[in-house]
Amino acid sequence: MALTALDLGLRGAAVGLFLVVCAVLLLRHASVHRAASLGAAMGISGAAYAISTAPFFPTWSFGWSSPFVALAMSSPVILWLWARTVFDECFTLRHWHAAIWATQAGLGVVAYNGWTNSPYLAVPCGRLLAIASIGFALLTVGQTATRWGKVMTTARGRLLVALVTGISCQIVLSAGAGLAAIPTRSISLPAACGLGAFALMSIWMMLFNPPESQVAVAGVGGAGRDAGRASGSPLRASPSATDRASLNRLEYLMTTERTYRQEGLTIGLLAVRLGMPEYRLRTLINDGLGHRNFNAFLNRYRLDEAKKALADPGQAEVTVLTIALDAGFQSLAPFNRAFKADTGLTPTEFRRKAAVEAQSRGAKPQAAPSS
Numbered sequence: 001m002a003l004t005a006l007d008l009g010l011r012g013a014a015v016g017l018f019l020v021v022c023a024v025l026l027l028r029h030a031s032v033h034r035a036a037s038l039g040a041a042m043g044i045s046g047a048a049y050a051i052s053t054a055p056f057f058p059t060w061s062f063g064w065s066s067p068f069v070a071l072a073m074s075s076p077v078i079l080w081l082w083a084r085t086v087f088d089e090c091f092t093l094r095h096w097h098a099a100i101w102a103t104q105a106g107l108g109v110v111a112y113n114g115w116t117n118s119p120y121l122a123v124p125c126g127r128l129l130a131i132a133s134i135g136f137a138l139l140t141v142g143q144t145a146t147r148w149g150k151v152m153t154t155a156r157g158r159l160l161v162a163l164v165t166g167i168s169c170q171i172v173l174s175a176g177a178g179l180a181a182i183p184t185r186s187i188s189l190p191a192a193c194g195l196g197a198f199a200l201m202s203i204w205m206m207l208f209n210p211p212e213s214q215v216a217v218a219g220v221g222g223a224g225r226d227a228g229r230a231s232g233s234p235l236r237a238s239p240s241a242t243d244r245a246s247l248n249r250l251e252y253l254m255t256t257e258r259t260y261r262q263e264g265l266t267i268g269l270l271a272v273r274l275g276m277p278e279y280r281l282r283t284l285i286n287d288g289l290g291h292r293n294f295n296a297f298l299n300r301y302r303l304d305e306a307k308k309a310l311a312d313p314g315q316a317e318v319t320v321l322t323i324a325l326d327a328g329f330q331s332l333a334p335f336n337r338a339f340k341a342d343t344g345l346t347p348t349e350f351r352r353k354a355a356v357e358a359q360s361r362g363a364k365p366q367a368a369p370s371s
Protein backbone atom coordinates (compact mmCIF):
# COMPACT_ATOMS: atom_id res chain seq x y z
CA MET A 1 0.00 0.00 0.00
CA ALA A 2 2.84 2.38 0.82
CA LEU A 3 4.49 1.71 -2.55
CA THR A 4 1.19 2.29 -4.32
CA ALA A 5 0.76 5.60 -2.51
CA LEU A 6 4.30 6.59 -3.50
CA ASP A 7 3.59 5.55 -7.09
CA LEU A 8 0.41 7.63 -7.23
CA GLY A 9 2.13 10.60 -5.57
CA LEU A 10 4.98 10.59 -8.09
CA ARG A 11 2.52 10.36 -10.96
CA GLY A 12 0.45 13.22 -9.60
CA ALA A 13 3.54 15.40 -9.28
CA ALA A 14 4.64 14.47 -12.81
CA VAL A 15 1.22 15.36 -14.21
CA GLY A 16 1.36 18.78 -12.54
CA LEU A 17 4.87 19.48 -13.85
CA PHE A 18 4.01 18.34 -17.37
CA LEU A 19 1.03 20.70 -17.41
CA VAL A 20 3.27 23.58 -16.27
CA VAL A 21 5.61 22.78 -19.17
CA CYS A 22 2.65 22.87 -21.57
CA ALA A 23 1.50 26.23 -20.24
CA VAL A 24 4.99 27.76 -20.50
CA LEU A 25 5.51 26.49 -24.05
CA LEU A 26 2.12 27.58 -25.32
CA LEU A 27 2.09 30.99 -23.63
CA ARG A 28 5.71 32.00 -24.20
CA HIS A 29 7.03 30.16 -27.23
CA ALA A 30 4.24 28.77 -29.41
CA SER A 31 4.02 31.90 -31.57
CA VAL A 32 7.75 32.01 -32.35
CA HIS A 33 9.14 28.51 -31.94
CA ARG A 34 7.95 25.81 -34.31
CA ALA A 35 8.85 23.02 -31.87
CA ALA A 36 6.89 24.56 -28.97
CA SER A 37 3.52 23.13 -29.98
CA LEU A 38 4.97 19.64 -30.33
CA GLY A 39 6.75 20.11 -27.01
CA ALA A 40 3.42 20.99 -25.42
CA ALA A 41 1.91 17.89 -27.03
CA MET A 42 4.74 15.88 -25.48
CA GLY A 43 3.84 17.30 -22.08
CA ILE A 44 0.15 16.45 -22.55
CA SER A 45 0.94 12.91 -23.69
CA GLY A 46 3.31 12.49 -20.74
CA ALA A 47 0.57 13.58 -18.35
CA ALA A 48 -1.89 11.23 -20.05
CA TYR A 49 0.61 8.37 -19.81
CA ALA A 50 1.13 9.02 -16.09
CA ILE A 51 -2.64 8.87 -15.57
CA SER A 52 -3.59 5.99 -17.87
CA THR A 53 -0.85 3.64 -16.60
CA ALA A 54 -1.48 4.40 -12.93
CA PRO A 55 -2.73 1.65 -10.59
CA PHE A 56 -6.52 1.21 -10.60
CA PHE A 57 -7.00 3.26 -13.79
CA PRO A 58 -9.91 1.64 -15.72
CA THR A 59 -8.24 1.13 -19.09
CA TRP A 60 -10.71 -1.68 -19.84
CA SER A 61 -13.68 0.68 -19.90
CA PHE A 62 -14.41 2.42 -23.18
CA GLY A 63 -15.56 5.99 -22.64
CA TRP A 64 -13.93 8.83 -20.75
CA SER A 65 -10.68 6.86 -20.33
CA SER A 66 -10.14 6.43 -24.08
CA PRO A 67 -8.68 9.93 -24.73
CA PHE A 68 -6.11 9.37 -21.99
CA VAL A 69 -5.14 6.01 -23.50
CA ALA A 70 -4.99 7.44 -27.03
CA LEU A 71 -2.73 10.33 -26.00
CA ALA A 72 -0.51 8.10 -23.86
CA MET A 73 -0.03 5.35 -26.44
CA SER A 74 0.70 7.82 -29.24
CA SER A 75 3.53 9.47 -27.28
CA PRO A 76 6.28 7.61 -29.24
CA VAL A 77 5.07 9.27 -32.46
CA ILE A 78 4.93 12.69 -30.79
CA LEU A 79 8.45 12.17 -29.40
CA TRP A 80 9.74 11.28 -32.85
CA LEU A 81 8.17 14.37 -34.46
CA TRP A 82 9.29 16.69 -31.66
CA ALA A 83 12.88 15.45 -31.75
CA ARG A 84 13.01 15.80 -35.54
CA THR A 85 11.74 19.37 -35.29
CA VAL A 86 14.26 20.29 -32.58
CA PHE A 87 17.34 18.72 -34.15
CA ASP A 88 16.61 19.11 -37.89
CA GLU A 89 16.09 22.65 -39.17
CA CYS A 90 14.86 21.33 -42.53
CA PHE A 91 12.17 19.06 -41.09
CA THR A 92 8.56 20.01 -41.87
CA LEU A 93 5.37 18.44 -40.59
CA ARG A 94 3.23 16.75 -43.24
CA HIS A 95 -0.37 15.61 -43.33
CA TRP A 96 0.67 11.97 -43.29
CA HIS A 97 2.34 12.51 -39.92
CA ALA A 98 -1.13 13.10 -38.47
CA ALA A 99 -2.27 9.82 -40.05
CA ILE A 100 0.59 7.97 -38.36
CA TRP A 101 -0.30 9.54 -35.02
CA ALA A 102 -3.98 8.62 -35.42
CA THR A 103 -3.06 5.02 -36.30
CA GLN A 104 -0.86 4.69 -33.21
CA ALA A 105 -3.56 6.23 -31.01
CA GLY A 106 -6.18 3.90 -32.49
CA LEU A 107 -4.04 0.84 -31.81
CA GLY A 108 -3.73 1.98 -28.20
CA VAL A 109 -7.47 2.37 -27.75
CA VAL A 110 -8.21 -1.03 -29.30
CA ALA A 111 -5.46 -2.78 -27.33
CA TYR A 112 -6.18 -1.25 -23.91
CA ASN A 113 -9.92 -0.55 -23.95
CA GLY A 114 -12.19 -3.58 -23.71
CA TRP A 115 -14.93 -2.12 -25.88
CA THR A 116 -14.24 -4.69 -28.61
CA ASN A 117 -14.73 -7.63 -26.22
CA SER A 118 -12.56 -9.57 -28.60
CA PRO A 119 -9.10 -10.78 -27.53
CA TYR A 120 -8.55 -11.90 -31.11
CA LEU A 121 -8.38 -8.22 -32.03
CA ALA A 122 -7.02 -6.66 -28.85
CA VAL A 123 -4.02 -8.99 -28.44
CA PRO A 124 -2.52 -8.55 -31.94
CA CYS A 125 -3.19 -4.80 -31.77
CA GLY A 126 -1.35 -4.71 -28.44
CA ARG A 127 1.64 -6.49 -29.92
CA LEU A 128 1.64 -4.28 -32.98
CA LEU A 129 1.41 -1.22 -30.72
CA ALA A 130 4.41 -2.37 -28.68
CA ILE A 131 6.50 -3.07 -31.78
CA ALA A 132 5.58 0.28 -33.31
CA SER A 133 6.42 2.08 -30.06
CA ILE A 134 9.85 0.48 -29.92
CA GLY A 135 10.38 1.31 -33.57
CA PHE A 136 9.55 5.00 -33.14
CA ALA A 137 11.74 5.26 -30.05
CA LEU A 138 14.72 3.74 -31.87
CA LEU A 139 13.96 5.89 -34.92
CA THR A 140 14.02 8.98 -32.72
CA VAL A 141 17.47 8.18 -31.40
CA GLY A 142 18.82 7.04 -34.76
CA GLN A 143 17.64 10.04 -36.79
CA THR A 144 18.81 12.66 -34.30
CA ALA A 145 22.02 11.11 -32.95
CA THR A 146 24.10 12.42 -35.85
CA ARG A 147 23.41 15.99 -34.67
CA TRP A 148 24.16 15.43 -31.00
CA GLY A 149 27.89 16.22 -31.27
CA LYS A 150 27.47 19.98 -31.58
CA VAL A 151 24.41 20.11 -29.32
CA MET A 152 26.23 18.46 -26.41
CA THR A 153 28.82 21.24 -26.19
CA THR A 154 26.39 23.14 -23.94
CA ALA A 155 24.65 22.25 -20.67
CA ARG A 156 21.23 22.81 -22.21
CA GLY A 157 22.13 20.63 -25.17
CA ARG A 158 23.33 17.81 -22.93
CA LEU A 159 20.10 18.03 -20.94
CA LEU A 160 18.08 17.90 -24.17
CA VAL A 161 19.96 14.81 -25.39
CA ALA A 162 19.51 13.15 -21.98
CA LEU A 163 15.77 13.88 -22.10
CA VAL A 164 15.32 12.42 -25.59
CA THR A 165 17.44 9.37 -24.76
CA GLY A 166 15.75 8.79 -21.41
CA ILE A 167 12.22 8.99 -22.80
CA SER A 168 13.16 6.69 -25.69
CA CYS A 169 14.65 4.15 -23.28
CA GLN A 170 11.55 4.18 -21.10
CA ILE A 171 9.33 3.65 -24.14
CA VAL A 172 11.46 0.69 -25.25
CA LEU A 173 11.45 -0.87 -21.77
CA SER A 174 7.72 -0.40 -21.24
CA ALA A 175 6.83 -1.75 -24.68
CA GLY A 176 9.28 -4.62 -24.24
CA ALA A 177 7.67 -5.50 -20.93
CA GLY A 178 4.31 -5.61 -22.70
CA LEU A 179 5.65 -7.97 -25.34
CA ALA A 180 7.15 -10.20 -22.64
CA ALA A 181 3.84 -10.22 -20.74
CA ILE A 182 5.45 -8.75 -17.62
CA PRO A 183 2.73 -7.58 -15.19
CA THR A 184 2.18 -3.83 -15.30
CA ARG A 185 2.16 -3.62 -11.51
CA SER A 186 5.79 -4.79 -11.30
CA ILE A 187 7.08 -1.89 -13.44
CA SER A 188 4.62 0.77 -12.34
CA LEU A 189 6.79 2.41 -9.66
CA PRO A 190 9.98 2.56 -11.80
CA ALA A 191 7.88 4.06 -14.61
CA ALA A 192 6.53 6.69 -12.20
CA CYS A 193 10.08 7.56 -11.12
CA GLY A 194 11.11 7.97 -14.74
CA LEU A 195 8.13 10.20 -15.47
CA GLY A 196 8.96 12.38 -12.48
CA ALA A 197 12.58 12.69 -13.61
CA PHE A 198 11.57 13.64 -17.16
CA ALA A 199 9.10 16.22 -15.83
CA LEU A 200 11.78 17.81 -13.64
CA MET A 201 14.23 17.92 -16.54
CA SER A 202 11.61 19.59 -18.72
CA ILE A 203 10.85 22.19 -16.06
CA TRP A 204 14.56 22.91 -15.66
CA MET A 205 14.93 23.49 -19.39
CA MET A 206 11.85 25.73 -19.56
CA LEU A 207 12.16 27.88 -16.46
CA PHE A 208 15.85 28.04 -15.62
CA ASN A 209 18.97 28.98 -17.53
CA PRO A 210 21.85 26.48 -17.79
CA PRO A 211 25.30 27.55 -16.60
CA GLU A 212 26.43 28.70 -20.06
CA SER A 213 23.50 31.12 -20.20
CA GLN A 214 24.35 32.99 -17.02
CA VAL A 215 25.91 36.43 -17.33
CA ALA A 216 29.68 36.06 -17.42
CA VAL A 217 30.75 39.32 -15.76
CA ALA A 218 34.43 38.75 -16.42
CA GLY A 219 33.79 37.84 -20.03
CA VAL A 220 31.88 40.87 -21.24
CA GLY A 221 33.33 43.17 -23.86
CA GLY A 222 36.74 43.00 -25.40
CA ALA A 223 38.18 40.90 -22.57
CA GLY A 224 35.40 38.38 -23.14
CA ARG A 225 36.26 38.12 -26.81
CA ASP A 226 39.92 37.50 -26.07
CA ALA A 227 38.95 34.91 -23.49
CA GLY A 228 36.74 33.24 -26.07
CA ARG A 229 39.59 33.05 -28.54
CA ALA A 230 42.00 31.76 -25.94
CA SER A 231 39.63 29.12 -24.60
CA GLY A 232 40.13 26.77 -27.50
CA SER A 233 37.34 28.00 -29.81
CA PRO A 234 39.26 29.10 -32.92
CA LEU A 235 37.70 31.72 -35.14
CA ARG A 236 36.93 30.63 -38.66
CA ALA A 237 39.40 32.30 -40.98
CA SER A 238 37.14 31.81 -44.01
CA PRO A 239 33.53 31.02 -43.03
CA SER A 240 31.29 29.30 -45.52
CA ALA A 241 28.81 31.22 -47.62
CA THR A 242 25.98 29.97 -45.41
CA ASP A 243 27.74 31.16 -42.27
CA ARG A 244 28.50 34.54 -43.83
CA ALA A 245 24.85 34.97 -44.74
CA SER A 246 23.81 33.99 -41.20
CA LEU A 247 26.31 36.41 -39.66
CA ASN A 248 25.01 39.20 -41.91
CA ARG A 249 21.42 38.51 -40.83
CA LEU A 250 22.53 38.41 -37.20
CA GLU A 251 24.33 41.73 -37.57
CA TYR A 252 21.23 43.27 -39.14
CA LEU A 253 18.99 42.09 -36.30
CA MET A 254 21.34 43.43 -33.65
CA THR A 255 22.42 46.75 -35.18
CA THR A 256 19.40 47.80 -37.25
CA GLU A 257 16.43 46.22 -35.46
CA ARG A 258 18.18 46.34 -32.06
CA THR A 259 16.81 42.94 -31.12
CA TYR A 260 19.04 42.93 -28.04
CA ARG A 261 16.53 45.29 -26.43
CA GLN A 262 13.81 42.62 -26.47
CA GLU A 263 12.72 41.58 -22.99
CA GLY A 264 13.39 37.93 -22.21
CA LEU A 265 15.47 37.40 -25.35
CA THR A 266 17.09 33.96 -25.37
CA ILE A 267 19.37 32.26 -27.83
CA GLY A 268 16.47 29.97 -28.76
CA LEU A 269 14.21 32.89 -29.69
CA LEU A 270 17.00 34.56 -31.64
CA ALA A 271 17.68 31.30 -33.47
CA VAL A 272 14.03 31.18 -34.51
CA ARG A 273 14.27 34.73 -35.87
CA LEU A 274 17.27 33.62 -37.93
CA GLY A 275 15.69 30.32 -39.00
CA MET A 276 18.45 28.09 -37.68
CA PRO A 277 18.93 25.57 -34.85
CA GLU A 278 20.03 26.91 -31.49
CA TYR A 279 23.27 24.92 -31.46
CA ARG A 280 24.30 26.38 -34.85
CA LEU A 281 23.71 29.95 -33.68
CA ARG A 282 25.69 29.23 -30.54
CA THR A 283 28.57 27.97 -32.68
CA LEU A 284 28.49 31.14 -34.78
CA ILE A 285 28.53 33.33 -31.67
CA ASN A 286 31.25 31.38 -29.89
CA ASP A 287 33.49 30.31 -32.76
CA GLY A 288 32.58 32.77 -35.50
CA LEU A 289 32.53 35.91 -33.36
CA GLY A 290 34.69 34.81 -30.43
CA HIS A 291 32.26 35.56 -27.61
CA ARG A 292 32.41 33.54 -24.43
CA ASN A 293 28.67 32.85 -24.34
CA PHE A 294 25.36 34.22 -25.55
CA ASN A 295 24.97 36.78 -22.77
CA ALA A 296 28.46 38.14 -23.39
CA PHE A 297 27.46 38.60 -27.02
CA LEU A 298 24.16 40.22 -26.03
CA ASN A 299 25.73 42.51 -23.45
CA ARG A 300 28.25 43.77 -25.99
CA TYR A 301 25.46 45.54 -27.85
CA ARG A 302 23.64 46.60 -24.71
CA LEU A 303 26.76 48.06 -23.11
CA ASP A 304 27.73 49.91 -26.29
CA GLU A 305 24.33 51.56 -26.41
CA ALA A 306 24.48 52.40 -22.69
CA LYS A 307 27.94 53.96 -23.03
CA LYS A 308 26.80 56.06 -25.97
CA ALA A 309 23.80 57.30 -23.98
CA LEU A 310 25.86 58.03 -20.87
CA ALA A 311 28.37 60.03 -22.91
CA ASP A 312 25.64 62.05 -24.63
CA PRO A 313 25.31 65.53 -23.03
CA GLY A 314 21.74 65.67 -24.24
CA GLN A 315 20.85 62.74 -21.96
CA ALA A 316 22.58 64.12 -18.88
CA GLU A 317 19.30 64.22 -16.96
CA VAL A 318 18.22 60.69 -17.94
CA THR A 319 18.69 58.32 -15.01
CA VAL A 320 21.14 55.43 -15.19
CA LEU A 321 18.27 53.00 -14.53
CA THR A 322 16.32 54.30 -17.54
CA ILE A 323 19.37 53.95 -19.78
CA ALA A 324 19.98 50.41 -18.52
CA LEU A 325 16.36 49.37 -19.12
CA ASP A 326 16.28 50.98 -22.57
CA ALA A 327 19.41 49.04 -23.53
CA GLY A 328 17.79 45.72 -22.59
CA PHE A 329 18.96 45.05 -19.04
CA GLN A 330 16.28 43.83 -16.66
CA SER A 331 17.50 45.66 -13.56
CA LEU A 332 20.21 47.99 -12.33
CA ALA A 333 22.39 45.53 -10.39
CA PRO A 334 23.45 43.27 -13.31
CA PHE A 335 23.94 46.35 -15.48
CA ASN A 336 26.28 47.93 -12.91
CA ARG A 337 28.29 44.71 -12.59
CA ALA A 338 28.62 44.18 -16.34
CA PHE A 339 29.44 47.87 -16.94
CA LYS A 340 32.13 47.92 -14.24
CA ALA A 341 33.66 44.71 -15.62
CA ASP A 342 33.74 46.16 -19.13
CA THR A 343 34.99 49.69 -18.42
CA GLY A 344 36.49 49.57 -14.93
CA LEU A 345 34.12 52.39 -13.95
CA THR A 346 30.62 52.61 -12.58
CA PRO A 347 28.04 54.12 -14.95
CA THR A 348 28.01 57.34 -12.89
CA GLU A 349 31.80 57.58 -12.97
CA PHE A 350 31.79 56.92 -16.72
CA ARG A 351 29.21 59.67 -17.28
CA ARG A 352 31.17 62.13 -15.15
CA LYS A 353 34.41 61.32 -16.97
CA ALA A 354 32.72 61.68 -20.37
CA ALA A 355 31.34 65.10 -19.34
CA VAL A 356 34.78 66.29 -18.25
CA GLU A 357 36.35 65.12 -21.51
CA ALA A 358 33.61 66.85 -23.51
CA GLN A 359 34.22 70.09 -21.64
CA SER A 360 37.96 69.80 -22.13
CA ARG A 361 37.38 69.54 -25.89
CA GLY A 362 35.33 72.70 -25.74
CA ALA A 363 31.99 70.99 -26.26
CA LYS A 364 29.08 72.75 -24.62
CA PRO A 365 26.51 70.39 -23.17
CA GLN A 366 23.10 70.72 -24.74
CA ALA A 367 20.16 71.69 -22.61
CA ALA A 368 18.39 68.64 -21.25
CA PRO A 369 14.90 68.18 -22.69
CA SER A 370 12.14 69.10 -20.28
CA SER A 371 10.18 66.15 -18.97
